[in-house]
Every structure is written in C-alpha cells, then in structure tokens.
Amino acid sequence: MFNSLSERLDKIFRNLKGVGYLTEDNIKASMREIRMALLEADVNFKIVKNFITEVEKRATGAEVLKSLTPGQQVVKIVHEQLINLMDTEGFEFKVYNNRLTKVMMVGLQGSGKTTACAKLAALYRKKGIKPMMVACDVYRPAAIDQLKILGKQIDIPVVFTESKDVIQIANVALAQADKEFTNLLIFDTAGRLHIDETMMDEVARLKAHIRPDYIFFVADAMTGQDAVNVAREFYAKLSFDAVILTKLDGDARGGAALSIKAVTERPIAFVGIGEKISDLEIFYPERMASRILGMGDVLSLIEKAEEAMDIEAEAKLAKRMLKNQFNLNDFLKQLQSIKKMGPLDSIIRMIPGLGSKLPADLKIDDKALKHVEAIIQSMTDKERERPEIINGSRRMRISKGCGRSVMEINRLLRQFEDMKKMMKKMSTPQGMKQMEKLMGGMKE
Ligand SMILES: Nc1nc2c(ncn2[C@@H]2O[C@H](COP(=O)(O)OP(=O)(O)O)[C@@H](O)[C@H]2O)c(=O)[nH]1
Ligand SMILES: [Mg+2]
Incomplete structure (x- = not known):
C-alpha cells in the first residue's frame, strides 16, 4: 500500500x-x-x-x-x-466483558462490511470478549450465507431469521445476546452499489431501534476520493463514530486514508490489510505516517544524533574537514559520538530503507570500534595530528600499547588516508555534485 x-x-x-x-x-x-x-x-x-x-x-x-x-x-x-x-483524537473502541456493546457496520456493497464483522469479532474474542454477529443484509440470500460461513469458520454465533424486517431480526438478536451473556453484538447491514434513500432509511431505522454504541463506516481504500465522498453522505445521515478502512493491502494510493478524517471529522479506527480473518489492525496514525514516508525509525535516529552531538563542535569539525585539516583526534571524537548513540546494530536498523532489509538476527560487533579507539588512544598527540610521521618503530610502540597487531594499525592508517582523500574530493563543488548523483542513484 x-x-x-x-x-x-x-x-x-x-x-x-x-x-x-x-x-x-x-x-x-x-x-x-x-x-x-x-x-x-x-x-x-x-x-x-x-x-x-x-x-x-x-x-x-x-x-x-x-x-x-x-x-x-x-x-x-x-x-x-x-x-x-489522521489524528484519532483519543477515539477508542471500548468493549467490556461485563456488559453488552452494540456495533453497526455500514457502507456500500463490496466495501468489506461482512468481512469486517468477522474480523472484529475474532480480534476481540482473542481479548476475552464474547461476540455474536447479526445478519441484517436481508436482500441477498448470499450475504446471509456469507456471514454464516464466516461465523462457522471462526466459531462465533450468527443470528439470522426468515424475516426480511431488520427490526425483527434485531429483536431476536438482542434477546439471544442477553440470554448468552454476549459482550459484543455486531450488526452486518445491507449496502448498495450507490447510496440510495431506501437503504439509508433502513439503516437509520435500525440505528434508532438498537441504539448502537458504535457505528463503523466501512470504506474501501481502493476507491480513493469516492470513498471520501460516500463517507460524507453517510456521515450526514448516520453520523457514524469511526471508519474501518479496508483493502489497504492492495495498491491503494492512500488518498482515502489521508482525507477521510479531514472531511468527515471522524477518525479511522481500524484498517483491513488482507482477506484473512486476522487481517484487521487497530489504526495508529503515527505508524501509518511512518509507513507512508517509508522511513524506518528516522525520527528516533535524528533525536539520538542530536542528543549525542555537540552542535558547535560539529560546525568546527565541518570547517576542518573542508580545509582538509581533519586528523585522528577528530576521527576519535567522531567515533565517540557514534558510540554515544547506542549499539551499532540498533543504529543501523534505524536507517530508512536499510532496517527492513537486514536479517533479524544480524549482530554487528562493536568491538571493531573499540579496537580503533584503543589504537588511536595509544598514539601521542603529535601522531594523531600528523599521522604521516608514524613510521615503523612508532607502529611497533603503538601496537604494544594497545594490544592490537601492527597489521591492524597499518590498516587503520590506510583507511584514514583514503577517508581524507575522499573528503578532499567531496569538498570541491564537483565533488558535491558527484555525491548528490551517487545518493540519488542509490535508490534505483
Ligand atoms: N484484500 C482485501 N480484501 C478485502 C478486505 N476486506 C474485504 N475484502 C474483500 O472484499 C470483498 C467484499 O467484502 P464483503 O465483506 O463481502 O463486503 P460487503 O459487501 O461490504 O459486506 C470480499 O471479497 C472480501 O474478501 C481487505 O482488507 N483486503
Ligand atoms: Mg456484506
């Protein structure tokens, strides 16, 4: 989606x-x-x-x-x-296990009402609630069968009668719910392909009769702006409480999710993300926004970086880089601020686009960082400022001081030289351009 x-x-x-x-x-x-x-x-x-x-x-x-x-x-x-x-403004669907909560599903035909009844029932049964469903879509025999089949599949009772009068069906359901100590009674209603008066009147009558605790307007996300327009009309007639936005698993463009709240003043409560019974989620605006931006956890990353970095020191450092004065002392400081942000694997996981691609059990060893730190700390100030003076005997001395091999020290010095060369290139206007190209090209 x-x-x-x-x-x-x-x-x-x-x-x-x-x-x-x-x-x-x-x-x-x-x-x-x-x-x-x-x-x-x-x-x-x-x-x-x-x-x-x-x-x-x-x-x-x-x-x-x-x-x-x-x-x-x-x-x-x-x-x-x-x-x-997409703010839900504190909307919460509350169900209790010591009293009855009545819910009505409304919406156009094919929006996913019947499926949503079963998904909602199954979701709350898992939380220890005793649900029951009521077949009030009396116009199509297939609709009643559909609900009966779903009920059987998840082992949740379904009330249906021969009568085509929704008020009568509702009465039977209310009596049965009372007898069976049901906590959640979900009324499936009829939808048409387009809004029509008869349908609206019937749903309004049912509403007046059962006085539901919640009316959910079920909207098909795939229909985009249409879903929003239909929502507006249903809202005018029924003032529903919240929206269940279905079929977000398809290639819905997302417009509906982003517009419904602003147009109807009613929040999205649940989203349908597939055809399976378990494919219903409580809606969290924060998570949806992050999904839309596909940004992993970039916000916590920014926060962490800001916490760990000293802004003035960073500015000074940037200047030194541009002037190609970056030395091993600066490098050490950088390492230390990265370390302050937390374990490397958790930092890397927060990088947008990368986090989800890494294997779940990937462990990145922070040891390498510690070794580099130890090597630099075994150097004298002069050596850190001018690494080029570090000759063979100095390398031996540093190696003894930090307990790392001369080979490792050679590698670090070589990498540092490469890094400096790259910085020098990058600090020219052409270099910046190349960098931008590189970053843009990484995506494709
Ligand atoms: N992919 C997907 N299909 C859904 C979802 N919700 C409902 N459907 C499908 O949409 C079709 C219509 O659903 P239905 O519940 O019968 O709609 P109703 O006419 O409003 O009762 C069915 O084929 C459902 O399986 C969803 O969240 N994702
Ligand atoms: Mg239906």
Missing part, C-alpha cells in the same frame, strides 16, 4: 536530506513536489493545500533553518503533519 506515494516522497526527501542548508528556493521546490505526490495519491485537493501551507510555514521557521539537519527536519515536519491529518 502507498507504494507510489512513499516512493515519490522518498525521492524528494533524499534530495532534501543531502543538502546541508535550506533556502527558500529549495523549500519551495520541495513543497511543489510534495503537493504533486499527494495529489497523485488522490488526496483531496483542499487538504493538500492546507497541508502544504502548514508544512511550508514550519519549514521556513528559524528553528529549522538553523538546525543541524535542516533537510531531515523538514521530513520530521511532514511526518508530524501527516499524523495530525
């Missing part, structure tokens, strides 16, 4: 993160691209407009421009605004 939106945003942010400073121009350009990406993902245009205005306002704020990682700060702002857009 959200694949193309994620990819587009990822590309935009990749460029942004590469630049060390932001200007009004490159912010404007990025905003333009984010706007396009959202519109292409079928997000409502009014929502896109507000979204961009808000992000731009925050991105051009002083705290961002002056920060250590301005490009990443913009990513962070977009992330936060996405969360705001």
Whole structure:
C-alpha cells in the first residue's frame, strides 16, 4: 500500500536530506513536489493545500533553518503533519466483558462490511470478549450465507431469521445476546452499489431501534476520493463514530486514508490489510505516517544524533574537514559520538530503507570500534595530528600499547588516508555534485 506515494516522497526527501542548508528556493521546490505526490495519491485537493501551507510555514521557521539537519527536519515536519491529518483524537473502541456493546457496520456493497464483522469479532474474542454477529443484509440470500460461513469458520454465533424486517431480526438478536451473556453484538447491514434513500432509511431505522454504541463506516481504500465522498453522505445521515478502512493491502494510493478524517471529522479506527480473518489492525496514525514516508525509525535516529552531538563542535569539525585539516583526534571524537548513540546494530536498523532489509538476527560487533579507539588512544598527540610521521618503530610502540597487531594499525592508517582523500574530493563543488548523483542513484 502507498507504494507510489512513499516512493515519490522518498525521492524528494533524499534530495532534501543531502543538502546541508535550506533556502527558500529549495523549500519551495520541495513543497511543489510534495503537493504533486499527494495529489497523485488522490488526496483531496483542499487538504493538500492546507497541508502544504502548514508544512511550508514550519519549514521556513528559524528553528529549522538553523538546525543541524535542516533537510531531515523538514521530513520530521511532514511526518508530524501527516499524523495530525489522521489524528484519532483519543477515539477508542471500548468493549467490556461485563456488559453488552452494540456495533453497526455500514457502507456500500463490496466495501468489506461482512468481512469486517468477522474480523472484529475474532480480534476481540482473542481479548476475552464474547461476540455474536447479526445478519441484517436481508436482500441477498448470499450475504446471509456469507456471514454464516464466516461465523462457522471462526466459531462465533450468527443470528439470522426468515424475516426480511431488520427490526425483527434485531429483536431476536438482542434477546439471544442477553440470554448468552454476549459482550459484543455486531450488526452486518445491507449496502448498495450507490447510496440510495431506501437503504439509508433502513439503516437509520435500525440505528434508532438498537441504539448502537458504535457505528463503523466501512470504506474501501481502493476507491480513493469516492470513498471520501460516500463517507460524507453517510456521515450526514448516520453520523457514524469511526471508519474501518479496508483493502489497504492492495495498491491503494492512500488518498482515502489521508482525507477521510479531514472531511468527515471522524477518525479511522481500524484498517483491513488482507482477506484473512486476522487481517484487521487497530489504526495508529503515527505508524501509518511512518509507513507512508517509508522511513524506518528516522525520527528516533535524528533525536539520538542530536542528543549525542555537540552542535558547535560539529560546525568546527565541518570547517576542518573542508580545509582538509581533519586528523585522528577528530576521527576519535567522531567515533565517540557514534558510540554515544547506542549499539551499532540498533543504529543501523534505524536507517530508512536499510532496517527492513537486514536479517533479524544480524549482530554487528562493536568491538571493531573499540579496537580503533584503543589504537588511536595509544598514539601521542603529535601522531594523531600528523599521522604521516608514524613510521615503523612508532607502529611497533603503538601496537604494544594497545594490544592490537601492527597489521591492524597499518590498516587503520590506510583507511584514514583514503577517508581524507575522499573528503578532499567531496569538498570541491564537483565533488558535491558527484555525491548528490551517487545518493540519488542509490535508490534505483
Ligand atoms: N484484500 C482485501 N480484501 C478485502 C478486505 N476486506 C474485504 N475484502 C474483500 O472484499 C470483498 C467484499 O467484502 P464483503 O465483506 O463481502 O463486503 P460487503 O459487501 O461490504 O459486506 C470480499 O471479497 C472480501 O474478501 C481487505 O482488507 N483486503
Ligand atoms: Mg456484506
């Protein structure tokens, strides 16, 4: 899900993160691209407009421009605004095991209501709740059969009658729920291909009769903006409590997920992510936003980096790098701030795009870092400042001091030389360009 939106945003942010400073121009350009990406993902245009205005306002704020990682700060702002857009504002589906909670599923035909009934029942049974389902889609015999089959499959009782009157069916169900000490009674209702008055009236009548604790509007994410428009009409008639957004596993472009809350003022409560009974998840805006941005745990990474780094020292260091004055003392300091961020494997896992590709049992040994640290610490100040003076006898002495082999010391010095050469290249304008190309090309 959200694949193309994620990819587009990822590309935009990749460029942004590469630049060390932001200007009004490159912010404007990025905003333009984010706007396009959202519109292409079928997000409502009014929502896109507000979204961009808000992000731009925050991105051009002083705290961002002056920060250590301005490009990443913009990513962070977009992330936060996405969360705001989908905010559930404390909505919680509460079910108790000592009383009855009544739920109604409403929505168009094919949106996934019947499936959602069974998924919800199964999810809450796992939490020790006793559910029962009610077949109120009386127009299609197949619909009743479908619910009966699902009920049998997950061993949850289904109430159905010969009657075509939903009020009568509801009465039977309420009586049976009472007798069996049911905690969660889920009413499946009829949907049409399009909204029609008769259907709406019937659902409204059922609502007035059973007084449900929750009405869930079930929306098919694949239908994009249509889902949002339908939601608006259902909301006007039934003022449902929350949305169950289904089929997010398909190639839904995501527009519905991002627009429903803003248009209906009702949050998404659950998302359907597959055809299996277990494919229903409680909706968390924060997780959804991270998924859309495909960013692993980049936020905690930024936070950790900021905690560990001394901003002034970093600026000084950057200057030294540009002037090609970077020495082993600087290198040691860098190593130490990386170490402050935590164990290497957890840091690497947080790198967007990389984390999910690493095997779960991968362990990265922090020992190599410690050895390098030990080697540098066995050098004199002069040696650290001018590594080129480290001749054979000095290498022997350092080796004895830190307990690492001369070979390891040779390797470290060679790597350090290579690194310096690369920095020198990178600090030229052509070098910067090459770097950018390299970063952009890594994706494909
Ligand atoms: N891939 C996928 N299919 C779903 C999901 N939810 C429902 N479906 C499928 O969508 C179709 C219509 O679902 P149904 O529950 O009968 O819709 P209803 O007419 O609203 O009751 C069925 O084939 C379901 O298996 C979902 O989250 N993901
Ligand atoms: Mg159905």
